[in-house]
Structures are given as structure tokens and as C-alpha cells.
Amino acid sequence: MPSPTAVETLALRVQVSAFAGPTLPAGYAELLREGMGGICLFGPNTEAGEESVRSLSAEIRAASAEGGWTPVITIDEEGGDVTRLEALTGSSVLGAAALGAADDLALTEETGRAIGLRLARAGINLDLAPVADVNSNPDNPVIATRSFSHDAGVAAKHVAAWVRGLESAGVAACVKHFPGHGDTGQDSHVALPVLEATMETLRERELVPFLAAAEAGAASVMTSHIVVPAIDPELPGTLSAPVLGLLRELGYEGPIVSDALDMAGASASRGIPAAAVLSLRAGADLLLLGPDKPTSLVREVAAAIVAAVESGELPLERLQDAVARVDRLLADLTAARQRPEAALDPRFEAHLVEGARRALATASDLTDLPDLAGAKVVTVDTAANIAVGDVPxxxxxxxxxxxxxxxxxxxxxxxxxxxxxAHRRPEVGRTVAELHGAAVLVEWGWPGAYDGTGVPRLCPQGFSLPGVAAVTEVLRRSGWGR
Structure with a gap:
């Protein structure tokens, strides 16, 4: 067996943690020099702007280079509702639901490319996107407009197109959340959802977009903290060897990335270090710890991994294999960055607005808007889910x-x-009913069931700046003066 120091280095190599703020803390710089796998960026790291993110990425790379490593620098940049680089303004590109509704694969691929180019310029090499979940449950509290469609075939072709676009820019995709979080009614950030579906349904619905992503060359896949009794009645996917084994059967050879291990679905009953060991043993290769973590947690997780190797609970070969898969991904990215930079279609911004118009038209009542001269905008404010965060x-x-x-x-x-x-929030419906001057309802979330109530509804299928442009056009045609 390698020396304890060598095993501890391997235990650091499989971890990706996060801290608050736009500069690299000294403790994290030391961990990167010792071999920690990388850093995940969140809103507090990016709110100072993209130039600041580039500087932070350079700090991370420099610290890792001192130890002879290449770091993973990753982020959740899905476009639409989930953005970190544009968290202060809102995303300049359409999100998944709007792209799926517009159903223009060239636009979807170009959107992935645009995000990839932006991330590459910021020094980020792994995007925790796209979402491959089929949002078959309209009351899903955490996926919703992050999904391309409730239809598996539509979702599959758009996931594949988005992956091709992103990776053409030299940024690796991480398709999520395997084996599929779409038909759930709970948020795995705060609970442990159960997906009650037969294997036949899983193969016909949940797995279809992941298979399409594999065929498109997706570099990695993220797990989900959900229990799927048809595969494993006890452990959530992130910790389940049968679930992660199924992913390998689909043809993925790259790293399997855990969803954040601080989420309740993974660690509420066992703690993050124990969840990390279980996830590695099940077949995960890169462990996300979650936002704003102390360096002490990284060392606790490393110690738990080393102890598991020493006791035989975690085979050393499994840990070595995990590191090797991550290293191959990083080597492939280095090679990809040597290619000429992919170029965006100069008409891309115009195409985004046209796509937003088509998405709006697919789920909206555009024929009976009343006179909106002098109309005022009332926001019924509700908290976003944790994945979206506090964004405009x-x-x-x-x-x-x-x-x-x-x-x-x-x-x-x-x-x-x-x-x-509003369809899954009765308190919102009650508030809307009290607004007796309501002339138009704009539903920025998933376009769920709507009883009409005599008020026409516009559904841009997720928030984005192109979506704002499309909604504004429609309202102005009915006399709105803003």
C-alpha cells in the first residue's frame, strides 16, 4: 500500500470545495498545493464581475501549479434561471425550458457554446450543466424550468445539442442529475425524494436524455440525492453502487461527479465525511462538498477516506481509479484548449429573442390581452429554490x-x-385573486395548470433577459407604455 501521505493526497484529489468571497483564502491555497481537486464557484465568488472571476481562477491555478496539479474550476451556469456569472443582472441567454419550447436545436447548441466561451474566458473548465432531468412532474420544486421538457425525446435532443455547444468551447459538461430528478415532488437540498418509477419507465423516460448526452460526448455526469426503489430501495443515487453502475452501462467513462454532499438528501443522517466515503465506494469520482465550507471539512473528509482505505472499507484501487478519471478529463481539456476558439454566430442575440418569442407563444394566451395603457407591474414575491438562489x-x-x-x-x-x-403555490393564487385590477398574469416559472380566472396568462418559461424582451414586446402591443 502507498504511504499514508500518498493516500491522503489521493483523498484530496477527489474533493472540490468552496469558500466565500472573490479572493483565494490562504488555507485553500495550501490545500490546492497539497493536491485538492479543485474549487466550485458560487454567487459570493462571482458578484464582483467577470474580471474578478478571471483573477480568482488564476489564483486557483497558480496555487495548484505550485504542487504540480491542474485544478478543476467549476460552476453552475445553466443559463436562464440558474446563473452565477450574471447573478446580479439575470442571464443574457435562454434557459432550458425556453430552449426546449422554442425547439431550435441550432439555437440550443449556440447557447451552450456562448456559455462555454464565457466560462473559458473566466478560467472555468467544468460547467455543472446541462440539466437532463425530464420534468414530468409539473409540481417539481427544484427542476421545473431548468429542464428542457416534460417529454423525454425533446429533452434528449436539446441536452445533446447544448453539450456539443458547450464542449466546442473547451469547457467540460457535467450532465445532471442522474438517474433523473424530474418526477419528484421534493427538493433534495432539504429532503430525500423518492422516485417511484419502474425500470421500464426509467429506460423510456429518465435515462433517455442521459444516453443522448453520452452519445454526444458529455465529459461527466452528476448524481442525484434521490432514492429510486426500482434500482436501490435504500440508498440515494449518489451513494448507490447499483445506480452508478447503471450509468456506466450507458457508456460513460468520464468522472461521475457527486451533487453537493452537504445537501440533506446525501448527508443529513450520516454527515459529510461518511457520505463522501460511501459515494466513492459506490463509484463516484469527484466529490462536491457544497458552498462556503471551512478548510477543516476538507481535511475531515480526507481523513475519513484515508481511514476507509486503511480499514478496507474503500479499496485503494477504487480511489486510484477515481483520480485517474479526473486526471484524464483535465488532460482532455488541456488538449481541447489548443484548438482555435469556437466563434459565435453574429446573429446570436437576435436568435435568442426570436427563440424567446417562440417559447412565449407555445404556452401563452396572446390573443385576448386587454388595453394596458398606464398599466403597473405588481410582483407577487416568493423565495426561489436553493439551486436558483437570490437573483433578479x-x-x-x-x-x-x-x-x-x-x-x-x-x-x-x-x-x-x-x-x-403559481400552480404549486396556493398562497400565490390567493394573493392574485385579491388583486382585483389584474389584467395580465406573467408566469415566469413552469407553465403549470391554470384555471384562467378571466385573466390572460403569458408564460416565457423561465426568466432571462431575452424572455423579458419578448414579454415586453407583447405588453407594448397592448398599449403598455414602459
Whole structure:
């Protein structure tokens, strides 16, 4: 067996952690020099702007280079509702649901390429995207507009196109959340969802986009913290050898990346170090620890991995294989960066707005809008899920109301009321019903069931700046003056 020091280095190599702020803390610089696998960037790391992100990425690479390593630098940049680089303004590209509704594969591929080029310029080499979940449950609280479609075939072709676009820019994709988080009614950040589906259904629905992504050359796949009794009735996917073995059967040879191990679905009952060991033993190769973690946690996880190797609970060969898969990914990325930079179609921005118009038209009532001269915008404000975070959404409001609070004095004018996922939030529906001047409802979330209530509804299928442009066009045609 290698020396304890060598095993500890391997135990660091499989970890990706995160810290707050735009500069690299000294403790994390030391861990990178010792061999830690990399860093995941979140909103607190990126809010100072892209030049700051480039500087931070350079700091991370320099610290790793001192130890002779190449780091993974990763981020959740899905476009649409989930953006870290554009968290202060909103995404400049369409999200998955709008792209799936527009159903223009060239636009989807170009969107992936645009994101890849932006990430590459920022020094990021692995994008935790796209979402390959089929959002077959309209009440899903965490996937929703992050999914390309409720239809497996539509989702599959767009996942493959987005992967091709992203990776053409020399940035690796991490397709998520295997084996599929779409038909669940809970958020694995705060609970342990169960996917009650037969193997036949899984093969006909959940697995279809992942297979398409594998065929498109997706570099890596992220696990989900959900229990799938048809495969493993006890352990969530991230910790389950049968689940991760199924992923290898689909043809993936690259690293399997755990979803963040601080999420309740993975570690609420066992702690992060124990979850890390279980995930490695099951077949995961790169462990995400979650946002804003102390360096002490990285060392605790490394110690747990070393102890598991020494006790025989975790075979050394499994740990070595995990590191080898990550190293091959990094070597492939280095080679990809030597190719000429992929170029964006100069008409891309215009294509985005046209795609936003098509997405809006597929799920909206565009024929019966009332006169909106002098209309005011009322936002019914609700908290986003953890994956989306605290980012802007909707049109700039004139009035903000919160479900359950007394209504403020409202303008004597038609009201453009905007909501998110009202179909699964009864308290939002009750608030909307109290807004007697409501003339138009703009649903920025998943376009779920709607009883009409005599108010026409616009559904841009997720928030983005092109979506704002498309909604604004429609409202102005009915007299809105802003």
C-alpha cells in the first residue's frame, strides 16, 4: 500500500470545495498545493464581475501549479434561471425550458457554446450543466424550468445539442442529475425524494436524455440525492453502487461527479465525511462538498477516506481509479484548449429573442390581452429554490407584495401581475385573486395548470433577459407604455 501521505493526497484529489468571497483564502491555497481537486464557484465568488472571476481562477491555478496539479474550476451556469456569472443582472441567454419550447436545436447548441466561451474566458473548465432531468412532474420544486421538457425525446435532443455547444468551447459538461430528478415532488437540498418509477419507465423516460448526452460526448455526469426503489430501495443515487453502475452501462467513462454532499438528501443522517466515503465506494469520482465550507471539512473528509482505505472499507484501487478519471478529463481539456476558439454566430442575440418569442407563444394566451395603457407591474414575491438562489427575476416592479401580507394601496390602473410557479403555490393564487385590477398574469416559472380566472396568462418559461424582451414586446402591443 502507498504511504499514508500518498493516500491522503489521493483523498484530496477527489474533493472540490468552496469558500466565500472573490479572493483565494490562504488555507485553500495550501490545500490546492497539497493536491485538492479543485474549487466550485458560487454567487459570493462571482458578484464582483467577470474580471474578478478571471483573477480568482488564476489564483486557483497558480496555487495548484505550485504542487504540480491542474485544478478543476467549476460552476453552475445553466443559463436562464440558474446563473452565477450574471447573478446580479439575470442571464443574457435562454434557459432550458425556453430552449426546449422554442425547439431550435441550432439555437440550443449556440447557447451552450456562448456559455462555454464565457466560462473559458473566466478560467472555468467544468460547467455543472446541462440539466437532463425530464420534468414530468409539473409540481417539481427544484427542476421545473431548468429542464428542457416534460417529454423525454425533446429533452434528449436539446441536452445533446447544448453539450456539443458547450464542449466546442473547451469547457467540460457535467450532465445532471442522474438517474433523473424530474418526477419528484421534493427538493433534495432539504429532503430525500423518492422516485417511484419502474425500470421500464426509467429506460423510456429518465435515462433517455442521459444516453443522448453520452452519445454526444458529455465529459461527466452528476448524481442525484434521490432514492429510486426500482434500482436501490435504500440508498440515494449518489451513494448507490447499483445506480452508478447503471450509468456506466450507458457508456460513460468520464468522472461521475457527486451533487453537493452537504445537501440533506446525501448527508443529513450520516454527515459529510461518511457520505463522501460511501459515494466513492459506490463509484463516484469527484466529490462536491457544497458552498462556503471551512478548510477543516476538507481535511475531515480526507481523513475519513484515508481511514476507509486503511480499514478496507474503500479499496485503494477504487480511489486510484477515481483520480485517474479526473486526471484524464483535465488532460482532455488541456488538449481541447489548443484548438482555435469556437466563434459565435453574429446573429446570436437576435436568435435568442426570436427563440424567446417562440417559447412565449407555445404556452401563452396572446390573443385576448386587454388595453394596458398606464398599466403597473405588481410582483407577487416568493423565495426561489436553493439551486436558483437570490437573483433578479421578472419585469422591474412598481409594487411588490408577498403572499399572506396585507395588500398595500394599489394604483388605480390595470395591473400586470407576475409570479413564479403559481400552480404549486396556493398562497400565490390567493394573493392574485385579491388583486382585483389584474389584467395580465406573467408566469415566469413552469407553465403549470391554470384555471384562467378571466385573466390572460403569458408564460416565457423561465426568466432571462431575452424572455423579458419578448414579454415586453407583447405588453407594448397592448398599449403598455414602459
Amino acid at each position: 427575476w421578472g419585469l422591474p416592479p412598481d409594487v411588490v407584495v408577498r403572499p399572506g401580507d396585507p395588500l398595500p394601496e394599489l394604483p388605480d390602473a390595470p395591473l400586470i401581475v407576475q409570479v413564479r410557479d
